[in-house]
Amino acid sequence: MRSDVPLSELTTLAVGGPAERLVEVETAAELVAAVRDADESGRPLLLIGGGSNLIAPDEGWPGDVVAVRSRGIERTGDRLTVQAGEDWDALVAFTVENRLAGMEALSGIPGSTGATPVQNVGAYGQEVAQTITAVRVHDRHEKAERTLSPAECGFAYRDSRLKREPGRFVVLEVEFALEPSELSRPVGYAELARTLGVEIGERAPLADVREAVLGLRRGKGMVWDPADPDSRSAGSFFTNPIVPAERAVEGCPSWPAGEGLVKLSAAWLVQHSGFGRGTREGRVGTSSRHSLALTTEDGATAAELLAFADRIVATAQERFGVTLEREPTAVRP
Ligand SMILES: Cc1cc2nc3c(=O)[nH]c(=O)nc-3n(C[C@H](O)[C@H](O)[C@H](O)COP(=O)(O)OP(=O)(O)OC[C@H]3O[C@@H](n4cnc5c(N)ncnc54)[C@H](O)[C@@H]3O)c2cc1C
Incomplete structure (x- = not known):
C-alpha cells in the first residue's frame, strides 16, 4: 500500500490528484480481498487497470485505488x-x-x-x-x-x-x-480491407492484419506511446452517435446501425463543429492526427479537459442537433 500517489501517473490522460491509498494486487484472490476490505471499512473504491479510459478527478481519490495487476x-x-x-x-x-x-x-x-x-x-x-x-x-x-x-x-x-x-x-x-485459424476473421472495416488489399468479408493472414492495424493506429496517434503527445489521450473521446435515419447529417459519414438507425461519424461532427485536428485551448485540445482524441499537456487538469469537451458537445448540438456522448468515464468518489 502506498499513500498520496498522483492519479496523473496512473492514467494516459495524465490528469488527477492524489490517491489516498494505492493498493496493487497481483492475483484474483488479492483483488477480491482488497475490494472487500475497502467495502467493509466504507472507503470509496476505484478500480484501475491501464488507466487508459478514465478521467481522474483533480481533487484526487479519498479512499482506495486498487490497481489490477493479476496476470495469466x-x-x-x-x-x-x-x-x-x-x-x-x-x-x-x-x-x-x-x-x-x-x-x-x-x-x-x-x-x-x-x-x-x-x-x-x-x-x-x-x-x-x-x-x-x-x-x-x-x-x-x-x-x-x-x-x-x-x-x-x-x-x-x-x-x-x-x-x-x-x-x-x-x-x-x-x-x-x-x-x-492462420487467417483472420472476415475483415469488416473498409479502411483495413483497403490497407490489406482485400475485399470486405475476405480473410487475411492473422499477422498481416495485426501489422496493418498497428500501422493505421500509429498513423493516428492511437497507439499509447509516452513519447507521442498525440497518444496522451483516452483514445476516442466521444462515441459515434446512433440516430434515426431521418436525422442523418448531410455530408457526415454514416453506417447502418439496426432498423431505421444510422451511426454518425463523431470525428466528422467534432471537426465540423470547429474543433479540427490540432485545435488547442490552453493545455488541452484535439490530437494533431485525429479530431476524436482529446489530449493534454503537462499541468493540464481534468476540469480544463471536461470544459473543452463540453464546448465541443454544445457546438455539435447547436450546429447539427446531435448529442455527442463521452466515451471515457469521469470517475467520482
Ligand atoms: C491511445 C488510445 C487508444 C485507444 N483506442 C481504443 C479503441 O480503439 N477502442 C476502444 O474500445 N478503446 C480504446 N481506448 C480506450 C481504452 O484503451 C480501453 O477502453 C481499455 O479497455 C481500457 O482499459 P484500462 O485497463 O486502461 O481501463 P481503465 O482506464 O483503468 O478503466 C476503465 C474503466 O473500467 C473500470 N475497470 C478497470 N478494471 C476493471 C476491472 N478489473 N473490473 C471492473 N471494472 C474495471 C475502471 O474503474 C474504469 O471505470 C484507447 C485509449 C487510448 C489511450
Missing part, C-alpha cells in the same frame, strides 16, 4: 481464460502467434483485459463481445463471486451492463472462444 493466460483448445490485469495487446499478440482468430483487429488498444468487457472494446470491425463467452466477477451488491454469461453482460456498442451499473462488478477473469 490459460489455454484449453480454442478457449482462453485470462486474468483481469493481463495486458490487452500482449493477449492479442499471443492469439496471433498461436493462430487463434477473433481479436486480431483489436491490436494496439492499451489497457487491461479486465476492462475490455466494461465498454465492449472495439475497433476496425471487431469488438470483444464477439469472442467473450464468460466474465468471472466479484459482485459488490451480492458480496459474492459470479460468472456472467454474454447475455447477462448486456453488451452493446461501446457499452455493457458492467458500465451501466458502475461500481457493481469487479472483473476477475475473462473467457474467450477463438477460431483456430
Whole structure:
C-alpha cells in the first residue's frame, strides 16, 4: 500500500490528484480481498487497470485505488481464460502467434483485459463481445463471486451492463472462444480491407492484419506511446452517435446501425463543429492526427479537459442537433 500517489501517473490522460491509498494486487484472490476490505471499512473504491479510459478527478481519490495487476493466460483448445490485469495487446499478440482468430483487429488498444468487457472494446470491425463467452466477477451488491454469461453482460456498442451499473462488478477473469485459424476473421472495416488489399468479408493472414492495424493506429496517434503527445489521450473521446435515419447529417459519414438507425461519424461532427485536428485551448485540445482524441499537456487538469469537451458537445448540438456522448468515464468518489 502506498499513500498520496498522483492519479496523473496512473492514467494516459495524465490528469488527477492524489490517491489516498494505492493498493496493487497481483492475483484474483488479492483483488477480491482488497475490494472487500475497502467495502467493509466504507472507503470509496476505484478500480484501475491501464488507466487508459478514465478521467481522474483533480481533487484526487479519498479512499482506495486498487490497481489490477493479476496476470495469466490459460489455454484449453480454442478457449482462453485470462486474468483481469493481463495486458490487452500482449493477449492479442499471443492469439496471433498461436493462430487463434477473433481479436486480431483489436491490436494496439492499451489497457487491461479486465476492462475490455466494461465498454465492449472495439475497433476496425471487431469488438470483444464477439469472442467473450464468460466474465468471472466479484459482485459488490451480492458480496459474492459470479460468472456472467454474454447475455447477462448486456453488451452493446461501446457499452455493457458492467458500465451501466458502475461500481457493481469487479472483473476477475475473462473467457474467450477463438477460431483456430492462420487467417483472420472476415475483415469488416473498409479502411483495413483497403490497407490489406482485400475485399470486405475476405480473410487475411492473422499477422498481416495485426501489422496493418498497428500501422493505421500509429498513423493516428492511437497507439499509447509516452513519447507521442498525440497518444496522451483516452483514445476516442466521444462515441459515434446512433440516430434515426431521418436525422442523418448531410455530408457526415454514416453506417447502418439496426432498423431505421444510422451511426454518425463523431470525428466528422467534432471537426465540423470547429474543433479540427490540432485545435488547442490552453493545455488541452484535439490530437494533431485525429479530431476524436482529446489530449493534454503537462499541468493540464481534468476540469480544463471536461470544459473543452463540453464546448465541443454544445457546438455539435447547436450546429447539427446531435448529442455527442463521452466515451471515457469521469470517475467520482
Ligand atoms: C491511445 C488510445 C487508444 C485507444 N483506442 C481504443 C479503441 O480503439 N477502442 C476502444 O474500445 N478503446 C480504446 N481506448 C480506450 C481504452 O484503451 C480501453 O477502453 C481499455 O479497455 C481500457 O482499459 P484500462 O485497463 O486502461 O481501463 P481503465 O482506464 O483503468 O478503466 C476503465 C474503466 O473500467 C473500470 N475497470 C478497470 N478494471 C476493471 C476491472 N478489473 N473490473 C471492473 N471494472 C474495471 C475502471 O474503474 C474504469 O471505470 C484507447 C485509449 C487510448 C489511450
